[in-house]
Amino acid sequence: MxxxxxxxxxxxxxxxxxxxxxxxxxxxxxxxxxxxxxxxxxxxxxxxxxxxxxxxxxxxxxxxxxxxxxxxxxxxxxxxxxxxxxxxxxxxxxxxxxxxxxxxxxxxxxxxxxxxxxxxxASAASRMTAAAGDRPCIEMGSRRTHEMAAVAAARAAYIAGFATTSNLEAGRRFGVPTAGTSAHAFTLLHDDEREAFQAQVDCLGPGTTLLVDTYDVRAAVEIAVEVAGTGLGGVRLDSGDLLVQAGEVREQLDALGATQTRIVVTSDLDEYAIAALQAGPVDSYGVGTQLVTGSGxxxxxxxxxxxxxxxxxxxxxxxxxxxxxxxxxxxxxxxxxxxxxxxxxxxxxxxxxxxxxxxxxxxxxxxxxxxxxxxxxxxxxxxxxxxxxxxxxxxxxxxxxxxxxxxxxxxxxxxxxx
Amino acid sequence: MxxxxxxxxxxxxxxxxxxxxxxxxxxxxxxxxxxxxxxxxxxxxxxxxxxxxxxxxxxxxxxxxxxxxxxxxxxxxxxxxxxxxxxxxxxxxxxxxxxxxxxxxxxxxxxxxxxxxxxxxASAASRMTAAAGDRPCIEMGSRRTHEMAAVAAARAAYIAGFATTSNLEAGRRFGVPTAGTSAHAFTLLHDDEREAFQAQVDCLGPGTTLLVDTYDVRAAVEIAVEVAGTGLGGVRLDSGDLLVQAGEVREQLDALGATQTRIVVTSDLDEYAIAALQAGPVDSYGVGTQLVTGSGxxxxxxxxxxxxxxxxxxxxxxxxxxxxxxxxxxxxxxxxxxxxxxxxxxxxxxxxxxxxxxxxxxxxxxxxxxxxxxxxxxxxxxxxxxxxxxxxxxxxxxxxxxxxxxxxxxxxxxxxxx
Structure with a gap:
């Protein structure tokens, strides 16, 4: 042409x-x-x-x-x-x-x-941050899209109100604030959950966020507070009925005295799931697949x-x-x-x-x-x-x-x- | 971690x-x-x-x-x-x-x-090439996805049986065969359709593919054969009811003596549209958006x-x-x-x-x-x-x-x- x-x-x-x-x-x-x-x-x-x-x-x-x-x-x-x-x-x-x-x-x-x-x-991200109100959204979708698209997606999500991204390259290239969590692999690597939590807290301090759904959530929350103390920064839930579990975990944390410990939820969230979770005691949302694929x-x-x-x-x-x-x-x-x-x-x-x-x-x-x-x-x-x-x-x-x-x-x- | x-x-x-x-x-x-x-x-x-x-x-x-x-x-x-x-x-x-x-x-x-x-x-592409049978599919989706994902998408489509891509970088980096067509902008750039077709045929020879749906398809096919002769390589349809139009255009081309002129169709095709078009006299399919977005x-x-x-x-x-x-x-x-x-x-x-x-x-x-x-x-x-x-x-x-x-x-x- x-x-x-x-x-x-x-x-x-x-x-x-x-x-x-x-x-x-x-x-x-x-x-x-x-x-x-x-x-x-x-x-x-x-x-x-x-x-x-x-x-x-x-x-x-x-x-x-x-x-x-x-x-x-x-x-x-x-x-x-x-x-x-x-x-x-x-x-x-x-x-x-x-x-x-x-x-x-x-x-x-x-x-x-x-x-x-x-x-x-950005259009999908904006609906998510609007649904989340003042609860921060974390971009975690890099693994579900092309490796360079992932960097651009983290940038676009930030424009539309996401608080942070787990994509470090988006931090380096565009200055998007970065955040990360540990994966189930980290827990499974260790001989038991207590050992994994201890290793994470020893290294990153009690302010870290521990992933508590690898085996049994209730037992994991108990161990997490034992290991990190009531100053534990956060716990992450990545499976199951998140609304019900968030309520149970909040009660358990409060009963253990960890009233400031935040609850982060992840697991194929989209704007509709976020809206539904607004009724629960959730502190922040980690969003992956549905963000980087534009939520439909x-x-x-x-x-x-x-x-x-x-x-x-x-x-x-x-x-x-x-x-x-x-x-x-x-x-x-x-x-x-x-x-x-x-x-x-x-x-x-x-x-x-x-x-x-x-x-x-x-x-x-x-x-x-x-x-x-x-x-x-x-x-x-x-x-x-x-x-x-x-x-x-x-x-x-x-x-x-x-x-x-x-x-x-x-x-x-x-x-x-x- | x-x-x-x-x-x-x-x-x-x-x-x-x-x-x-x-x-x-x-x-x-x-x-x-x-x-x-x-x-x-x-x-x-x-x-x-x-x-x-x-x-x-x-x-x-x-x-x-x-x-x-x-x-x-x-x-x-x-x-x-x-x-x-x-x-x-x-x-x-x-x-x-x-x-x-x-x-x-x-x-x-x-x-x-x-x-x-x-x-x-590749999974979406394979369904498209299976539906297309022995009619070639051309990958044309670069503009609907991230600029680097586009290059990888052209490569994946080729693995799954696409014949060619319009992404020249995929040709350079991975050796995917490339092909291209002209756009409506090329026709609109010229004072009229005849002038545009003439410019394209002068430059690329009568074997080129002319886009015939900028104004009136029937008139454009007539002009196309007048300009290029019965040896015209192909015509492209990019709007309207493609199945009906392909039939009409085939009849018109045959009546004009352009029996070897191929009909290429494009316009938001997916595997279902391709399957439906198999009933018509279509020679090849250009697929864009639905390919690079994995067709759902x-x-x-x-x-x-x-x-x-x-x-x-x-x-x-x-x-x-x-x-x-x-x-x-x-x-x-x-x-x-x-x-x-x-x-x-x-x-x-x-x-x-x-x-x-x-x-x-x-x-x-x-x-x-x-x-x-x-x-x-x-x-x-x-x-x-x-x-x-x-x-x-x-x-x-x-x-x-x-x-x-x-x-x-x-x-x-x-x-x-x-």
């Missing part, structure tokens, strides 16, 4: 690409934008190196002119986008790429991979479409595919979140062209990310986390209902005709 | 870890082992570098003794496993790691991430458990967690696929300890992969692909039914007591 466009000359036409989701995953009330930070970092380094060029040459994938173009590739256009952490809705123009056709089209897979993955995780929606299903391009006279023309089942709307968009008098979100307002003057209480959604190829809109991970919390809080309360429903606010297209 | 085990000395106990799936994804008849090749490659390079050690030190994640141990880490044990591409069933000991506790436990996340991801993709099962849900370890006297002892809802069976396993007289698989036979002499028609499943830290069992991607086809063909026919059901063969545990 690139080669044919370079050959015909159309590759150099000024173009606008838009990254958006046609719909939210079935029944979801909002989505969460994530991946922006990783995308901007990747964009700065996005080059075709000698190894890649040589491979394309030897396998005759493209012709020499295209290889030459790829070898000197450097994005030189402008990019606008929703801030990382922002809520999004069907049609939200999450990323707007303005460049030549060739420069923009080559970013398609990079951008979509990052936004589709990270936004899927492992991809955000975003697409990257050409929405405008120059004609021969240099005039920009809105373009869109005509198919009935895959609607796109041509033209370069603006987008605002319309708020009511109390600051609560009412609608996602999207229009084409220049945003008209308005008395409405509108919050601008597109921020400048890249200008002339240079990244100007990078934010910190903490800023993305804050943006997410503010954005979620601004939505109508129905947004955080877990039951299936319509998007929390409607998407309103403003007609571009006066 | 590692630090406590190093401190207590238990870290050096000889241990056996096993990687297995407790169950198949809901209703699936078999799973496909994938990730072995990537795991063996990663194992050879698996070290903790200066940057990682310094990060763990500065964030005080572990103590100095543990840092020292990590800095000199090099796996020195033995690993056995199912051949890549092999079918697996609940309880199949897909990987058996024999080493010290410390050396083996540190591989847990690496091994699980790779096997859980790659096996999930984005992780294989495998676990990595300590199943045996030495006691103080050096004697190996089988160990297992006692919880009711998460069964594990202690002890180092052997595994064979029991075949009937005609060579058809009958059962997955798993036992503990030495495999007894038997007259049964049994196929050994555990192959040596690593000995004394050295990789000895690497296979080529082609071998994995052949292994998969042979393994799937050996299963009872019900294995490739798409309807939900029980595993195609039962898992039979042989009692280790004489």
């Amino acid at each position: 690139l080669q044919a466009a370079l050959r015909s000359g159309a590759a150099h036409r000024a173009s606008v690409f838009e990254l958006f989701a046609r719909r939210l995953p079935d029944g979801r009330r909002y989505g969460v934008v994530a991946g922006t930070g990783r995308f901007l970092e990747a964009l700065e380094d996005f080059r075709f190196g000698d190894a890649e060029i040589e491979d394309l040459r030897s396998r005759k994938v493209v012709d020499d002119a295209t290889l030459e173009w790829l070898a000197s590739y450097r994005f030189s256009g402008d990019i606008w986008g929703y801030a990382e952490g922002e809520a999004y809705f069907p049609g939200s123009p999450i990323l707007v790429v303005e460049s030549s056709f060739a420069e923009g089209v080559i970013l398609e897979t990079l951008a979509l991979s990052m936004f589709n993955h990270d936004s899927a995780i 929606a492992p991809t955000a299903g975003m697409v990257y479409k050409l929405v405008a391009r120059a004609d021969d006279s240099g005039q920009m023309v809105g373009v869109a595919k005509a198919s009935k089942d895959k609607t796109s709307i041509g033209g370069r968009k603006y987008a605002v979140r319309r708020l009511d008098a109390s600051g609560r979100a009412e609608a996602e307002v999207i229009g084409i062209g220049e945003r008209p003057e308005s008395d409405a209480n509108d919050r601008e959604l597109l921020t400048p990310l890249v200008r002339g190829g240079e990244v100007i809109g990078a934010t910190t991970l903490e800023q993305a986390r804050e943006r997410h919390l503010a954005s979620r809080t601004e939505l109508p309360r129905r947004a955080v209902q877990l039951s299936r429903g319509e998007p929390a606010i409607p998407t309103a297209y403003v007609d571009d005709q006066p | 590692l630090q406590a085990a190093l401190r207590s000395g238990a870290a050096h106990r000889a241990s056996v870890f096993e990687l297995f799936a407790r169950r198949l994804p809901d209703g699936r008849r078999y799973g496909v082992v994938a990730g072995t090749g990537r795991f063996l490659e990663a194992l050879e390079d698996f070290r903790f570098g200066d940057a990682e050690i310094e990060d763990l030190r500065s964030r005080k994640v572990v103590d100095d003794a543990t840092l020292e141990w990590l800095a000199s880490y090099r796996f020195s044990g033995d690993i056995w496993g199912y051949a890549e591409g092999e079918a697996y069933f609940p309880g199949s000991p897909i990987l058996v790691v024999e080493s010290s506790f410390a050396e083996g436990v540190i591989l847990e996340t690496l091994a699980l991430s790779m096997f859980n991801h790659d096996s999930a993709i 099962a984005p992780t294989a849900g495998m676990v990595y458990k300590l199943v045996a370890r030495a006691d103080d006297s050096g004697q190996m002892v089988g160990v297992a967690k006692a919880s009711k809802d998460k069964t594990s069976i202690g002890g180092r396993k052997y595994a064979v696929r029991r075949l009937d007289a005609s060579g058809r698989a009958e059962a997955e036979v798993i036992g503990i300890g030495e495999r007894p002499e038997s007259d049964a028609n049994d196929r050994e499943l555990l192959t040596p992969l690593v000995r004394g830290g050295e990789v000895i069992g690497a296979t080529t991607l082609e071998q994995a692909r052949e292994r998969h086809l042979a393994s799937r063909t050996e299963l009872p026919r019900r294995a490739v039914q798409l309807s939900r059901g029980e595993p195609a063969i039962p898992t039979a545990y042989v009692d280790d007591q004489p």
Whole structure:
């Protein structure tokens, strides 16, 4: 495609690409934008190196002119986008790429991979942290997803309110706070549970969290407090009826005098399980599989479409595919979140062209990310986390209902005709 | 956990870890082992570098003794496993790691991430290629998953019978054959469809595949044959009722004399859609989202458990967690696929300890992969692909039914007591 466009000359036409989701995953009330930070970092380094060029040459994938173009590739256009952490809705123009056709089209897979993955995780994570209220959620899903996806998933979960991750590389690369627990293997390694607990407490102090469901929970809690004392930091439950067990363990701990010992639960939790466990004396949730697989929606299903391009006279023309089942709307968009008098979100307002003057209480959604190829809109991970919390809080309360429903606010297209 | 085990000395106990799936994804008849090749490659390079050690030190994640141990880490044990591409069933000991506790436990996340991801993709891919029969499947899902997971997904799909991938990096790194098509953006970039088709044919020749559903399919097919001639390679349909349209387009192409022009269909296909399209004149399937998300099962849900370890006297002892809802069976396993007289698989036979002499028609499943830290069992991607086809063909026919059901063969545990 690139080669044919370079050959015909159309590759150099000024173009606008838009990254958006046609719909939210079935029944979801909002989505969460994530991946922006990783995308901007990747964009700065996005080059075709000698190894890649040589491979394309030897396998005759493209012709020499295209290889030459790829070898000197450097994005030189402008990019606008929703801030990382922002809520999004069907049609939200999450990323707007303005460049030549060739420069923009080559970013398609990079951008979509990052936004589709990270936004899927952040969207699921946000439902979990909303369900958990002020109880912290720990990300523990690395082992259930691709080894590099795991690092990105830990980052996305943190943006959406997770407190910590067990992925140390996410700590190193992105500064996500890390936490860990011991596994059943540690208990089984030792001759008995007491010996295992003693080894852990000797090494990590009584403030550690002991895993108490390897054999018999009641016996394990008893031993745990004997070994660590009433200052035991926490116990972890990883099987069985967690709600019932948490209640029993809380009673037992309190009776033993370990009233400050925290109860951590894990075991295939999702947002629904967390919501159900809110009724029990649980102090924190460890979430794995369901987080890294997007809790039923492992991809955000975003697409990257050409929405405008120059004609021969240099005039920009809105373009869109005509198919009935895959609607796109041509033209370069603006987008605002319309708020009511109390600051609560009412609608996602999207229009084409220049945003008209308005008395409405509108919050601008597109921020400048890249200008002339240079990244100007990078934010910190903490800023993305804050943006997410503010954005979620601004939505109508129905947004955080877990039951299936319509998007929390409607998407309103403003007609571009006066 | 590692630090406590190093401190207590238990870290050096000889241990056996096993990687297995407790169950198949809901209703699936078999799973496909994938990730072995990537795991063996990663194992050879698996070290903790200066940057990682310094990060763990500065964030005080572990103590100095543990840092020292990590800095000199090099796996020195033995690993056995199912051949890549092999079918697996609940309880199949897909990987058996024999080493010290410390050396083996540190591989847990690496091994699980790779096997859980790659096996999930290969398991879904195998159902798709089984449904497609001799019609080729093209992997096109990169944009719907994490950018590095995409490369691994293309590899896993190829093992499970996909013909090609659109991921060029999978071609470069793993030798997966690559193929691509043009997108709607290419058509929209040009002033009209004829101009776009002409540009593509001028550049890539009439053997190329033209995307014909940007505006009106019937008109586009007409133009496509006018531009490329009756030697047009193919047309792609990406929206609408594909079965009906494929029939109409085939008739139209035949009427125009383009009887050899192939019809490629894409558009959120999964194994069920492919099965339904087998009734139509479709030549190949492009599969994206549903492939890279495992078609409803984005992780294989495998676990990595300590199943045996030495006691103080050096004697190996089988160990297992006692919880009711998460069964594990202690002890180092052997595994064979029991075949009937005609060579058809009958059962997955798993036992503990030495495999007894038997007259049964049994196929050994555990192959040596690593000995004394050295990789000895690497296979080529082609071998994995052949292994998969042979393994799937050996299963009872019900294995490739798409309807939900029980595993195609039962898992039979042989009692280790004489």
